[in-house]
Amino acid sequence: METMKKIKKIGEDDPRRIVHSIKVGIALTLVSLFYYFRPLYDGFGQAGMWAILTVVVVFEYTVGATICKSLNRGGATLVAGALGVGAEYLAGLCGDKGESVVLGILVFILAAASTFTRFIPNVKKRYDYGVLIFILTFSLVAVSGSQVTEILQLAHQRLSTILIGGATCIVISISVCPVWAGRDLHNLVAENIEKLAAFLEGTWIRGIEDESSMLSSKDNKDKASYLQCHKSVLNSKATEESLANFAWWEPGHGRFRLHHPWKHYLKIGALARNVPAKWKHLVASEFQLKMQPACIKMCTETSKALKELSSAIKNMTYPLSSAEIYIQNSNAAANDLKSILETSSLPTKSDLQEIMPLLVITSLLIDIIKCVEKLSVSVDELSQRHVFGNQSRHLASNNYTYFTVEL
Structure with missing residues (x-):
């Protein structure tokens, strides 16, 4: 009973919280169509899961926070994916023995440099989440061991679904009872x-x-x-x-x-x-x-x-x-x-x-x-x-x- 009273008070203090919960539910339902409809599933495959993950992690209470995380996630994925493909191609030129060494050096340099930028106040305040996604994406792409053609196809699918998930969050956040x-x-x-x-x-x-x-x-x-x-x-x-x-x-x-x-x-x-x-x-x-x-x-x-x-x-x-x-x-x-x-x-x-x-x-x-x-x-x-x-x-x-x- 006490828990129910607390829940009721939270909703009464700011009814927009209830609306926000409904908006998140709507967004997740829409991106889940990648699995419910066969044509969409055939086009994106298991990469459709990234759209659901994107909605879960970027849909925030205010419009500004949602846009911030969506752009950070999309931009970081695009840049890290491109650099990862480039790193994979460069490492491939060094032969089988030199490939792992080159990839290890590149991962170390970019991960260390990116982590250091998180201490810069302006970067930490606005792009901290994007830097984390950049480090994660680049490391995964660089150490995947896949061929460049396979990486390009996988990157295209994941980036597309991430952009779709982020765009869905932004559109719903702005169009349905926006919280500025x-x-x-x-x-x-x-x-x-x-x-x-x-x-x-x-x-x-x-x-x-x-x-x-x-x-x-x-x-x-x-x-x-x-x-x-x-x-x-x-x-x-x-x-x-x-x-x-x-x-x-x-x-x-x-x-x-x-x-x-x-x-x-x-x-x-x-x-x-x-x-x-x-x-x-x-x-x-x-x-x-x-x-x-x-x-x-x-x-x-x-x-x-x-x-x-x-x-x-x-x-x-x-x-x-x-x-x-x-x-x-x-x-x-x-x-x-x-x-x-x-x-x-x-x-x-x-x-x-x-x-x-x-x-x-x-x-x-x-x-x-x-x-x-x-x-x-x-x-x-x-x-x-x-x-x-x-x-x-x-x-x-x-x-x-x-x-x-x-x-």
Whole structure:
């Protein structure tokens, strides 16, 4: 029963997972026709199994990931097969005794060089799977011991079935309820900023206001939920980079076309993670009562600014002027904190112990405001990019230009 509940929750959290499972089933059924229909089986023989294998290994959740693996597999098979045939032909010129030596040297050189390229960041990020397939295919072709004519026939059959399997995956992935990595990256960045706003508003402010009172179990659950959001933002870097990598492979969709600004989304995501990274270091002090109004105001205004920026990303509009006002209010609250520090009387006995936490708090609050300011600038840059195509533009009542982008 518990397992069924977990399965149900997985489907409810993202119904697209159910659709993806159906799409994989459709793709496997189509390529299985190589065995169900005699004319196809006579044309490809046992090589039809490679089409099924291709579907199993390259059909991924997003369109970008599917295209990435399909092109990697097809391209690597083509290049490795051609080099394998060339290596077999070259080794054959050296006679029976020299053939194995030449093939051994070529396998060693190409396998070692290819493996080394996997340490190159750009290669590992986009072509790692292709390099693996290249090494595997070349080694199998080179050591097969078959005649060149037999290798050519076998390579033709396998490459054809691999291309058919990959093309089937790409067509179904794009045409049937496509899941675009670029769109998921767009939504993830906007949601992370929104989570930060909720965290600032719902956790730290509440913690200050309820410092001297017992929190109810509901309040504790709410704070735990906000903290979970805080952690999810901090841990989102790998997901964002993965989505950005696959967005790079995707064809034009929506208004981004072939110029998806995935690098700019990564920049915004990194700036957003700076906020909770600094916020978690804030500490309490006995001067907290004096600092409460300024801290609460700073948190509130920063939270409002983040909400405006999140909304701007979601709706692809220029950030409202109110976002800048909220940031200015946050700066004013930070200045109030500085004034409190300058005017507060500290016990002479433990001046250093009292001053240090306050200095840390003030410094971190200022850093957070600076992070939000940079985030605002980055969101504005994204809004002004010319790559959105011929989108309709018009002037709003507050003299800000808005535009609509359908991802």
